[in-house]
Amino acid sequence: MTATTTTTILDGGLSTALEELGADLGSALWTARLVRDDPARVVAAHRAYFEAGAEVATAASYQASVPSLVAAGHDEAEARRLVVAAVELARVARDEATDTLRTGLRVAASVGPYGAVLADGSEYRGRYGRTARELRDFHGPRLELLASAGPDLLAVETVPDLDEAAVLVPLFDEIGIPAWFGYVVRGTTTAAGQPLEEAYAVLRGSTSLVAAGVNCSAPSDVLHAVTTSVAVTGLPGVVYPNRGGTWNSATREWEGAGGLDLDLVDAWVDAGARLVGGCCGTAPSDIAALAEHVRPRDA
Numbered sequence: 026m027t028a029t030t031t032t033t034i035l036d037g038g039l040s041t042a043l044e045e046l047g048a049d050l051g052s053a054l055w056t057a058r059l060v061r062d063d064p065a066r067v068v069a070a071h072r073a074y075f076e077a078g079a080e081v082a083t084a085a086s087y088q089a090s091v092p093s094l095v096a097a098g099h100d101e102a103e104a105r106r107l108v109v110a111a112v113e114l115a116r117v118a119r120d121e122a123t124d125t126l127r128t129g130l131r132v133a134a135s136v137g138p139y140g141a142v143l144a145d146g147s148e149y150r151g152r153y154g155r156t157a158r159e160l161r162d163f164h165g166p167r168l169e170l171l172a173s174a175g176p177d178l179l180a181v182e183t184v185p186d187l188d189e190a191a192v193l194v195p196l197f198d199e200i201g202i203p204a205w206f207g208y209v210v211r212g213t214t215t216a217a218g219q220p221l222e223e224a225y226a227v228l229r230g231s232t233s234l235v236a237a238g239v240n241c242s243a244p245s246d247v248l249h250a251v252t253t254s255v256a257v258t259g260l261p262g263v264v265y266p267n268r269g270g271t272w273n274s275a276t277r278e279w280e281g282a283g284g285l286d287l288d289l290v291d292a293w294v295d296a297g298a299r300l301v302g303g304c305c306g307t308a309p310s311d312i313a314a315l316a317e318h319v320r321p322r323d324a
Contacts, residue, residue, distance in 0.1 A: 031323045032294055035081050035265050035302025036074035037312045043070045045308060053144040054097055057089035060111045067111075071118030077309040078316030079302065080130055082118055083180050086111040087137035088144070090167050105170060111135075112174035133205070134176035136197070138184045139163055148241075149209060151186030151217030160192040172200045179204035179233075183241045183304075185216035187224040198232045205263040205300060206231075207240030210250045221250055225257035236263040241304040243269045244286050247293055255297035262298035268306030285311045287318045294322065 036042075039056050046066055052058045059067050071082040089111050094104035115132040123130050139160055140147030147153055153160075171179065179202050184190050190206070197204050206228055209216040215224045228237050237260045239250035244266045251262040268285060285307050293301065301319060303311050 031299070032319045033081065033300045034079050034312065034316045034319065035263075035300055036071070036079040036083055037077075037265075037303035037307035037309065038267070038305045039067075039070055039083060039085055039087075041306055041308045042073050043067070046070060046073075052097075053088075054093065055088045055144070056085040057087075057094070057107070057111060060085050060089065060107050060114060064110070064114055067114045068118045068121075071115050072122060073309040074312055075118065075122035075126055075130060077313040078320075079312050081133050081178070081300075081302075082115040082130070083133045083135050083182075084112045084115040084174075084176065085135070086171060087135040087182070088141045090142050090163070091170070092163070093142040093144075108167070108170050109174040112171060112176050116175065131177035133178040133180035134171040134174065136164075136168065136171065136179050136181040136193075136204075138182075138186075138189055140185065141183065148183045148185055149216050151189070151215065153186075153189075157188070157192050160189055161196065164193055165196050168196050168200050172202055176202065178202065178235075180207075181205065182207040183209050185209045187215060187217070187219045187227050190224065190227045194228060194231050194234075197234075201233055203235045204231075204233050205236040205238075206234055207238055207263055207265070208242075208250065210239050210242045210246050212246060213249055221253045222257060225254045228254075228258050228260075234258070234260055236261045236300050238263040238298065238300075240265045241267050243267070244289055245269070247289065248296060251293055251298050252296045261300065262293070262296065263300040264293050264298040265300075265302035265304045265307075267304045285315065287314060290315065290318060291322070294319065 091104040119130045138148045238254045
């Protein structure tokens with residue numbers, strides 16, 4: 026994936042598509058549970074996004090890690106198999122869609138932050154109380170395992186804290202697979218309260234990043250973030266907000282969510298966003314509308 030004026034359409038919230046297909050995502054493993062218990066439904070959710078116009082499927086690996094799967098009762102070998110399987114299921118959907126829909130489709134292995142495996146909303150706060158070494162020990166083996174599954178890209182996403190970003194950048198540069206990076210933001214800061222100029226400066230000079238920006242944040246906070254990211258990193262922007270609202274970690278639901286406002290999208294693209302999609306709460310119907318809105322600009 027190289028810098029271009031053409032907009033790549035990403036998928037939306039995998040959890041949302043799975044829920045529309047009748048899945049129960051109440052466990053701490055979230056979408057990763059379905060990799061074990063209902064892989065066909067995961068493939069169907071990815072397929073729904075390709076049918077809606079998405080060009081990239083983001084694997085169900087956001088909350089999947091060997092430690093979290095072992096804590097859920099798997100032995101280490103099975104935990105490793107399931108992390109790899111999350112990417113392989115997205116590849117199955119991509120290959121099926123390539124045969125029946127169109128070529129050029131890709132798979133991104135989701136690399137969620139450390140807070141995601143805690144399943145308590147920590148990725149929307151940051152400041153986990155973990156040292157840089159502890160974060161490296163968590164992320165390093167996980168990145169290597171995801172890379173072994175053969176994704177086209179790494180989607181390093183929902184990172185709330187520049188300190189975690191500083192740990193991640195050299196790790197995924199060592200892996201060498203093209204990657205995009207998304208912070209969670211609130212207003213003009215990261216979710217952990219750090220100025221975005223400083224946060225995006227951590228990404229500058231990465232040898233593997235192909236895009237940087239913002240995800241799982243309120244649509245109203247996107248424009249400043251992507252403008253700052255493009256200016257500081259010099260990379261194309263990646264943007265995939267949620268539907269707005271606040272995550273309730275007790276009920277595991279979004280409260281007060283609005284919608285993906287297509288009137289905002291043109292400004293994001295004008296600011297340099299070249300990968301655009303949706304995150305939590307956005308469904309295949311939202312991505313279909315997004316694709317219909319964006320593609321005439323690229324004609």
